[in-house]
Amino acid sequence: MVTKIESVKDYQMQEKANTETKPYKLETRNVNVYYSHNKVLQDVNIQVQPNTVTALIGPSGCGKSTYLRLFNRMNDYIDTFRKEGDILIDEKDIYHKRTKIEELRKTVGMVFQKPNPFPKSVYENVAYGLRIQGINKKNLLDEIVEKSIKQAALWDEVKDDLKKNALALSGGQQQRLCIARTLAVEPSVILMDEPASALDPISTAKIEDLIYKLKQHYTILIVTHNMQQAGRVSDKTGFFYLGELIEFGDTKQIFTNPKNEKTENYIRGRFG
Amino acid sequence: MQFGFSGLPAKVSGFNIYYMTRAKEYIIEKCLFFSALITVLTTIGILLVLAIEAVDFFKEVSIIDFFTDSQWTPLFSEKHFGIMSLLAGTLLTTFIAIAVALPIGLTIAVYLSEYAPKSFRKTIKPLLEVLAAVPTVVYGFFALMVVTPFLQNFIPTLSGFNALSAGIVMGIMIIPFVSSLSEDALYAVPKSLREASYGMGSTRFQTSFKVLIPAASSGITASVILAISRAIGETMIVAIAAGQIPALTLNPLEPVQTITAFIVQVSSGDVPFGSLEHKTIFAAGISLFALTFILNSISFWINKKYQQQYE
Amino acid sequence: MNNAATNRIKDKLFKYFGIVCTLIGLTVLAIFIIDILIDGVQRLDWKFITNLPSRFPEKAGILTAWTGTLWIFFLTAIIAIPLGIAAGIYLEEYSKKGRLANLLEINIANLAGVPSIIYGILGLEIFVRVLKFGGSLLAGSFTLALLILPIIIVSTREAVKAVPKTIKEASFALGATKWQTIWNQVLPAASSNIITGIILALARAVGETAPLIVIGALAYVPFVAKTPMDEFTVLPMQIFNWVSRPQHGFIINAAAAIIILLCVVFVMNGIAVYLRNRAQRKIQW
Numbered sequence: 001m002v003t004k005i006e007s008v009k010d011y012q013m014q015e016k017a018n019t020e021t022k023p024y025k026l027e028t029r030n031v032n033v034y035y036s037h038n039k040v041l042q043d044v045n046i047q048v049q050p051n052t053v054t055a056l057i058g059p060s061g062c063g064k065s066t067y068l069r070l071f072n073r074m075n076d077y078i079d080t081f082r083k084e085g086d087i088l089i090d091e092k093d094i095y096h097k098r099t100k101i102e103e104l105r106k107t108v109g110m111v112f113q114k115p116n117p118f119p120k121s122v123y124e125n126v127a128y129g130l131r132i133q134g135i136n137k138k139n140l141l142d143e144i145v146e147k148s149i150k151q152a153a154l155w156d157e158v159k160d161d162l163k164k165n166a167l168a169l170s171g172g173q174q175q176r177l178c179i180a181r182t183l184a185v186e187p188s189v190i191l192m193d194e195p196a197s198a199l200d201p202i203s204t205a206k207i208e209d210l211i212y213k214l215k216q217h218y219t220i221l222i223v224t225h226n227m228q229q230a231g232r233v234s235d236k237t238g239f240f241y242l243g244e245l246i247e248f249g250d251t252k253q254i255f256t257n258p259k260n261e262k263t264e265n266y267i268r269g270r271f272g
Numbered sequence: 273m274q275f276g277f278s279g280l281p282a283k284v285s286g287f288n289i290y291y292m293t294r295a296k297e298y299i300i301e302k303c304l305f306f307s308a309l310i311t312v313l314t315t316i317g318i319l320l321v322l323a324i325e326a327v328d329f330f331k332e333v334s335i336i337d338f339f340t341d342s343q344w345t346p347l348f349s350e351k352h353f354g355i356m357s358l359l360a361g362t363l364l365t366t367f368i369a370i371a372v373a374l375p376i377g378l379t380i381a382v383y384l385s386e387y388a389p390k391s392f393r394k395t396i397k398p399l400l401e402v403l404a405a406v407p408t409v410v411y412g413f414f415a416l417m418v419v420t421p422f423l424q425n426f427i428p429t430l431s432g433f434n435a436l437s438a439g440i441v442m443g444i445m446i447i448p449f450v451s452s453l454s455e456d457a458l459y460a461v462p463k464s465l466r467e468a469s470y471g472m473g474s475t476r477f478q479t480s481f482k483v484l485i486p487a488a489s490s491g492i493t494a495s496v497i498l499a500i501s502r503a504i505g506e507t508m509i510v511a512i513a514a515g516q517i518p519a520l521t522l523n524p525l526e527p528v529q530t531i532t533a534f535i536v537q538v539s540s541g542d543v544p545f546g547s548l549e550h551k552t553i554f555a556a557g558i559s560l561f562a563l564t565f566i567l568n569s570i571s572f573w574i575n576k577k578y579q580q581q582y583e
Numbered sequence: 584m585n586n587a588a589t590n591r592i593k594d595k596l597f598k599y600f601g602i603v604c605t606l607i608g609l610t611v612l613a614i615f616i617i618d619i620l621i622d623g624v625q626r627l628d629w630k631f632i633t634n635l636p637s638r639f640p641e642k643a644g645i646l647t648a649w650t651g652t653l654w655i656f657f658l659t660a661i662i663a664i665p666l667g668i669a670a671g672i673y674l675e676e677y678s679k680k681g682r683l684a685n686l687l688e689i690n691i692a693n694l695a696g697v698p699s700i701i702y703g704i705l706g707l708e709i710f711v712r713v714l715k716f717g718g719s720l721l722a723g724s725f726t727l728a729l730l731i732l733p734i735i736i737v738s739t740r741e742a743v744k745a746v747p748k749t750i751k752e753a754s755f756a757l758g759a760t761k762w763q764t765i766w767n768q769v770l771p772a773a774s775s776n777i778i779t780g781i782i783l784a785l786a787r788a789v790g791e792t793a794p795l796i797v798i799g800a801l802a803y804v805p806f807v808a809k810t811p812m813d814e815f816t817v818l819p820m821q822i823f824n825w826v827s828r829p830q831h832g833f834i835i836n837a838a839a840a841i842i843i844l845l846c847v848v849f850v851m852n853g854i855a856v857y858l859r860n861r862a863q864r865k866i867q868w
Binding site for chain 3: 384532
């Protein structure tokens with residue numbers, strides 16, 4: 001613990017100390033995942049600090065999406081899904097028998113690869129998460145809808161016509177709408193599964209900006225194929241290969257000085 | 273982990289809401305389940321009703337007589353209970369109907385599938401469905417009032433009630449069944465077979481009849497069997513136009529009575545419930561059900577095997 | 584003439600044969616309809632629509648018949664629609680793949696192929712006799728509801744199946760329960776197709792005669808039904824009754840009644856087709 005801050009370096013060291021004594025926001029311990037007899041994740045141990053962005057990179061089909069979906073239990077819908085090990089949020093086991101799944105999903109939001117707005121108006125898309133909790137007062141809804149859309153950097157583009165059908169928006173706008181929808185229920189964690197892969201470069205840049213800003217209030221876990229994206233937005237990065245976590249660490253270190261040969265090969269583009 | 277929301281009101285503690293929701297979800301699922309169960313109850317109901325009443329009937333009439341007697345005269349003073357006459361009527365009209373519907377329906381299927389331009393296909397298909405949408409009592413009227421007099425111009429011996437008119441009109445009604453299902457069967461044939469045939473320089477005609485139809489034969493057979501089942505179960509067209517006199521005959525120019533028309537005849541009459549005459553409805557009913565059930569099952573089984581073939 | 588030329592001729596001939604076949608059914612139907620119009624239009628007037636049935640063809644009208652049809656339409660709808668949609672939702676969204684689900688599916692496929700007169704026999708025993716509804720509108724509509732239930736169930740299943748999984752995923756990810764997702768997202772998205780199926784099913788019910796004859800709907804009902812326990816008749820039955828009479832005047836009446844019945848059935852089918860086309864042209868997901 002630094003007692004006196006006399007320079008930028010002191011400040012940075014204190015910040016580092018602060019973050020590391022806080023409890024982990026997300027953690028998986030010795031997690032194995034199977035679909036029937038197929039092992040898709042092997043012994044994954046990851047700790048995620050609050051208010052950070054963690055990127056998961058690796059070639060297609062390496063279990064990154066499956067890993068992501070452990071945190072909001074979306075894998076539960078697959079009949080053959082089986083897991084071993086512990087998955088914790090705020091140090092609580094979310095696969096405990098007593099876990100209230102709907103409550104879990106209100107604290108852990110998800111943005112999908114292909115934008116999937118509901119076939120309703122922009123307003124109703126964002127209000128949906130609130131309505132299903134019984135929040136129906138117009139003033140309150142109006143307020144939260146506006147706040148969420150602003151947070152998602154979409155307000156200027158839709159403020160004149162919130163009744164417009166969401167499907168009429170462009171791909172990038174739809175994705176930001178999906179982010180606004182997720183923000184409206186005030187989660188503390190946001191899971192993003194390749195959120196910009198279906199978008200054009202300009203929309204992608206907007207989304208990346210957004211992720212960087214959101215970091216202040218949320219803990220973000222993002223799966224991405226785009227290494228430059230991972231390098232740009234994340235604090236920590238995990239490299240997955242064939243279901244195993246090969247390396248996990250500070251993004252800067254992973255991309256400039258990877259410890260594992262496989263990581264290095266992937267980063268240098270030699271496969272995947 | 274915070275389960276509440278900063279600044280948002282919570283009327284009831286989060287705990288209670290959760291269990292209330294769980295209970296609501298459970299109740300809803302059970303209600304939906306019972307709705308689905310009604311279909312099972314319907315089948316059980318049909319089986320029970322037919323079985324119980326038929327058993328009652330066969331206490332008074334021997335099964336052997338039922339299948340071998342050549343006359344069906346339960347409403348006359350001298351009673352015979354041979355189902356063969358009704359069966360003959362049913363099969364005769366069905367045969368004529370299929371003789372009309374199968375060639376026409378199959379041709380339409382081939383034409384729409386291989387020859388017709390897409391726009392024509394799109395407009396024609398819903399129009400063909402119209403044929404199936406016309407109420408059967410209307411078709412019965414047509415058979416009696418339009419087709420029979422028309423045919424009598426060419427066939428002077430045609431009686432006013434006959435199997436031919438009824439059969440032809442039934443056939444027209446069934447055309448969409450055969451054409452639509454056969455077309456689906458043709459559509460399911462793998463593209464590679466088609467391309468192989470055309471690639472060798474075959475005409476559409478050759479490809480259709482030498483390659484596609486044989487390949488789709490199971491699907492087509494299943495659809496024909498379904499059409500037969502539909503014809504056997506048809507009531508109003510035959511009740512109006514085919515006649516009310518059971519006759520063990522294969523002559524389409526004479527009146528016949530089908531199983532279904534007989535049931536209508538007894539139901540619209542004054543036969544007291546519980547009498548032997550009335551119980552004939554159930555004997556006829558169970559025969560009808562057995563026929564259509566067997567045919568439907570065969571068709572279903574063929575389709576199932578057929579699907580596996582192409583998976 | 585060589586092989587290739589013969590084949591080309593066969594091909595061309597078949598093409599024309601195909602067109603002929605395709606149009607045959609419709610042409611014959613058109614001839615029928617024209618004949619009906621010629622016979623029946625003369626009889627269509629206000630009196631015809633508001634008269635009670637009578638022994639005299641000139642005086643007979645279809646008042647009891649079309650009011651009966653209206654009753655049957657609404658009662659059958661009230662019974663069959665919620666049951667059918669609920670069952671369809673259960674089968675598509677809740678029942679897990681397994682023996683029970685397969686059994687339910689096979690059963691419904693079978694029910695769809697059972698002749699309508701058998702439903703009449705079922706209705707006769709259960710609704711008329713055991714439940715003591717008598718030959719009433721209630722018995723008739725319950726019977727027809729069972730008849731059209733498989734149609735509505737299948738339509739609902741297809742409609743729900745067509746809703747993209749991603750919509751449901753998004754809803755679950757926001758913390759919605761299964762029923763909330765179905766009620767708020769799936770059903771609204773599937774509604775067009777479900778409604779199409781319902782309209783087609785009801786059009787079928789409105790045209791049915793045989794089951795109602797068996798349960799004891801009367802042919803000669805000289806009063807308008809006022810409660811669901813009343814005896815009744817419907818348009819198709821009135822037509823059947825008139826066609827069975829020898830007097831030519833009744834044949835004209837039958838033709839006129841057919842015109843009205845066909846109008847109702849065709850309008851309903853037309854609406855259903857229109858809705859189906861509109862749903863397909865809507866914004867693709």
